[in-house]
Amino acid sequence: VSPVITLTTDFGTSDGYVAQMKGVILSIKPDATIVDVTHEIEPFSILDGALVLKGVSRFYGQGTIHVAVVDPGVGGSRRGIVTMAEGQFYVGPDNGLFSLILASATSSEAREIRNAELTLPDPHPTFHGRDVLAPVAAHLAAGASFKVVGPVVEDPVTLAIDQPKRLEHSLEGEVIYIDRFGNLTTNIEAGMLPEPVDTVEMGKVRIRGLSTFFDQVPDKEALALINSFGFLEIAVNRGNASRQFGMERGARVRVHFKAR
């Protein structure tokens, strides 16, 4: 079976741009298995792309090739790269899209895309996703060696998530991602909560303790839980927390620990 190629972009699905990329891939590797991760990344939101990709990658096997294109700097001086981490490949612009993958990888190597034999001739300056990244991914799926992509990049661009602030009996973080249900993902990871949680506060919202699943609180009430990404999340049972509380990305969230 051919390795899986996944696609993560901010292209939307209305204009055929993604299908152009798929045509390029299938012309090089006709039996490729292509999976759309999403094409609804908010335009130019590199951090969103990085978070979604991080959430997805651990469910894919060795040899999977992830193409990600959130690329406001396309055509300029930013490099195109392939990063290998934990046996999977990440093909995209060198703008931080893969830095959450790299942050948790035990080993990785990045190479700059320089080998013109792996790309389409005369790439259009505004569409490297189609003319550079897609064909590189297809050639890797078809068996091209990672080494022939180009020279090693020692300093790939990284993008950091702001870390929560540790206070004496509390932790102050923020909302970094809002999903389609309006659930609010914070930058507080499960491992940052070693002590029992007393309350979670966000604006005027005050939640006692952590829940495990949504239906543990009544309909339309707020709860906090560790979500499937491994982060603290504020949600509303059978509702939309973002809309109900008027909260956007960047909203401050404070976790109070129980006094011992």
Add this chain to the structure above:
Amino acid sequence: VSPVITLTTDFGTSDGYVAQMKGVILSIKPDATIVDVTHEIEPFSILDGALVLKGVSRFYGQGTIHVAVVDPGVGGSRRGIVTMAEGQFYVGPDNGLFSLILASATSSEAREIRNAELTLPDPHPTFHGRDVLAPVAAHLAAGASFKVVGPVVEDPVTLAIDQPKRLEHSLEGEVIYIDRFGNLTTNIEAGMLPEPVDTVEMGKVRIRGLSTFFDQVPDKEALALINSFGFLEIAVNRGNASRQFGMERGARVRVHFKAR
């Protein structure tokens, strides 16, 4: 050829949740053929999911495995089930999602998902779609027997569509589904209209007789027809009936039969 696995969810396509499910499926059954039915079911709208799935299933062959996840009760006491009906499998929460399939099936059997060998270890309490339902579907596609899923469920949850009210010379129903074109599907099935239709009324809209296709009336005019789901539908030629008439789900529709 591997059996088809279809996916019907309210997950949207922006967050990578569906791609996480696909990664799980492809890790178990790398040559699976996966078809997205939709991920745009309105969040938590079990009836919408049931209707869309019912519309789709008859176009798929024996052995197809349909995974459906509209699951507000995830993590709580609701069961996960696999239902076999007319030679196809339906994998999802036991909350009524499959009850329209069951209502028209000549024979069916439901089993509760209890076999931990078919699911991921330590399923996350808010994402059974990924950790329980997707792997069960993949194992069925890979040849696992329906019997090993778990014990038979005698009383799967059912969800009924309100039936139209039969009056002397008319039938009173309601709008149960609105599609992307704004076409209004009612709960009046073709078989409930044995007599010639005189008029169809909805609010101030009055339509004479039934049409067969849209262009039988002038642009932007209303018509009524039996749609491709087999239900009476009110539409506007080259327009959007829901918007033009301000009609939502639940709107009352009355069919008057011709006097004999």
Add this chain to the structure above:
Amino acid sequence: VSPVITLTTDFGTSDGYVAQMKGVILSIKPDATIVDVTHEIEPFSILDGALVLKGVSRFYGQGTIHVAVVDPGVGGSRRGIVTMAEGQFYVGPDNGLFSLILASATSSEAREIRNAELTLPDPHPTFHGRDVLAPVAAHLAAGASFKVVGPVVEDPVTLAIDQPKRLEHSLEGEVIYIDRFGNLTTNIEAGMLPEPVDTVEMGKVRIRGLSTFFDQVPDKEALALINSFGFLEIAVNRGNASRQFGMERGARVRVHFKAR
């Protein structure tokens, strides 16, 4: 490897209509490779469908079968056709959807779909996409000869893009397509700009010269470039030109050439 079947429709992805088509295709040709071009064509916008399809087709290989359904006249007198152009097949209503493909093809032939062995029995009058076009495409993918589709159509319906007006030192065109980024594609093709461009004007927006990529101008500033479709495009670096300037389809654009 089975030929690729692509799908371009205005069906949206919420109602399962596309999945019904895929079920039909997979029942006839179980190993078909199906690619979604888009299902977000604005309802009934034949020209949008034609443009998107034109952008996509050159990235697909010989034998590819493109199904396109933007079909307000479904069920009426409009014909269903298969057009062969440059070794690819186009299956859809005869309403101009393929006319941009035809306009640039060196040779082509269209045939009317008349062979009932290639379609589902009793096609529903409002869903030929599923009952006529999808099965024809699947049969072609499975090896049916183009000739058996039906008789040659000598006069397929064509749809023209308004041509820009050539003035003495300028060219006056208009916006014909707006993509998800709000980039404005005009009807001015690269080949219509043989002389150096001095300024591009649209309403109060005045852009000096052409750029090659977005980052050549500061953030939120306008630029003009030849886009990946080969047309003159007005865009905003890391912004949305349509929203920023309040411009819709049909907006007038004037290109002034440099005096020699």
